[in-house]
Amino acid sequence: MEYCPNMPYKKKIAARAALEMRSGQVINLGIGIPNLILDYLPAGLEVFVQSENGILGIGPRSAAGTEDRNQIDAGANYVDLNPGASFFDSALSFALIRGGRVNLSFLGTLEVSQNGDLANWIIPGKMAPGIGGGMELAQKAQRVIVTTSHSTREGAPKILTRCTLPLTARGCVKTIITELAVIDVTPQGLMLREIAHESSLREVQEKTDAPLLFPPGEIPRF
C-alpha cells in the first residue's frame, strides 16, 4: 500500500513508520499501530520480523481460509511466513531480544517523555494485564520507535516533559512517529524532523507537552 495524505491516522502513522526500516534488519512490531506497518513495507525491502512467541520471519496476516492453526504472532493473529523464516522456543526468542539482536522495535505507548522514557504497560488501578515482551524490547532493542496518536482520545498530550505513569523503560525511545510529526529524541531534547502535510508547527507544539527544537531550514513534510 502507498502512503496518501488523507488516510486514517493509524494507517498514516504505520505508512510513515515503515520508511524507517532498512534491508537486513531484525524488527519487532508491537500490538496496535506497529502491527499495521507490514502493510506498508517498501518494495524490495528485505527484513526479518520477529514474533516473541518464537518466530523470525513472519509475513502479513493470513488470508481467510489459508490460516495455519500453529502459526500465530504475539497478538494471536494467524500470519504467513516469509522465505528464511524459523521457529524456536520462548527462551531463545528473548535471547534474540535481550542479547541485542533486534535492530528496531516499534512500540505503541500511553506516554513518552522528552528524554525518551516510555510508559506503556500499566495504568495503576485501571489497566494492568501484564508486561508481555514490551519491557525487554524497550530496554534492549538497538533502536526503539514509538508509533502513537499524538494525543489521547480525550485530547490530552501523550508526549510529555515527564511521564506520569509507571515506566516501561527509561530513556529508551529514539524516535516518535505520530499522525502529526516525526520527532527524534536527542541529548538536547525533542527535535522535530518532519511534519505532516495537513499540520502546522503551531499545532504540533500546542499538542506536545514538552519543548520542541526545530532544525535549521524548512522542515520536510510527510
Add this chain to the structure above:
Amino acid sequence: MTTVAANSSGGQPMIDKTIAAKDALSQVHDGQTLMVGGFGAPGTPFTLIDLLVKQGAKRLTLIKNDANEPGMGVSRLLEAGQVQTLIASHIGMNPTAVAMMNRRELDVLLYPQGILAEKIRAGGAGLLGFLTDIGVDTILRDSREVLHLDGREAILERALRADVTLIHAAIADRAGNLIFAKSARNFCPLMATAASRVIVEAEKVVATGTLDPDRIHLPGAFVDAILVLDELTPDYGILPQHAL
C-alpha cells in the same frame, strides 16, 4: 545393558510411556504447582486441561505465559476455582482472568515474558536463579531483590520449578521424544525440563526409532507420560476471532 544388546541385535524398543486418559492426572494433587505450555492456543494442552477440570485438583499454583481466553484452556481451571495463584506474563486476552485478579479472587504474579521463560529455563537447568537488569528502572524493583554486580544494579530472579508440567506436542514416539509444530513450541520444551513429572498430550504417536534424531526438539528423558489424542476438539482449530 540388556536392552541395548537386544536392540542392537534387532529387538524392538520396549519402553512405552503412553497412558490412558483416566490415569493421566492421577498424580496431580491439591496445592501443587503446575506449568502449562502454550502461547495463546498453539502448544496449549486443551485435552489435559479439560481432564484436570474433571479431576478437580484445587488450590493450584499455575504457571503459564497467558490465561488463554474465556471458556478456553487454563481459563476453565480459573473459572472452576481450581487456581489460587497464577504466574504469567500477559493475561490481557482473558477479561475473565483480569476481572478475577481485580476482585482478588486470584493472586496473579506478572513477569516480563522473556524473564518468565528464563526463570523456567533456569529451574530446568538446575540453577537457583539469575541476575538481570530488565526492570531495574521501573516499579518492578519495588517487589524484587536488587543486588549490585560489577558496579551495576541487577534484579535477582529466582528459578521456577513445578510438581507437574502439562504440554502439547505434534508428534511423540513411545519413548517420549517430541516434535512440536511451528509456533506451538514456545514454552513447551522449557517447561518440560522444569517439573518433577511431565505429562504430554500428542496428536500422533509413532514407534520409537522412526523419528529422525536430528529433528527431535525435546529428548524423551524429560517426558514421563504421553496421552495420545484421538481427536482434536474445536479449541485446537482456527479461532475465528483471530482470523481475517
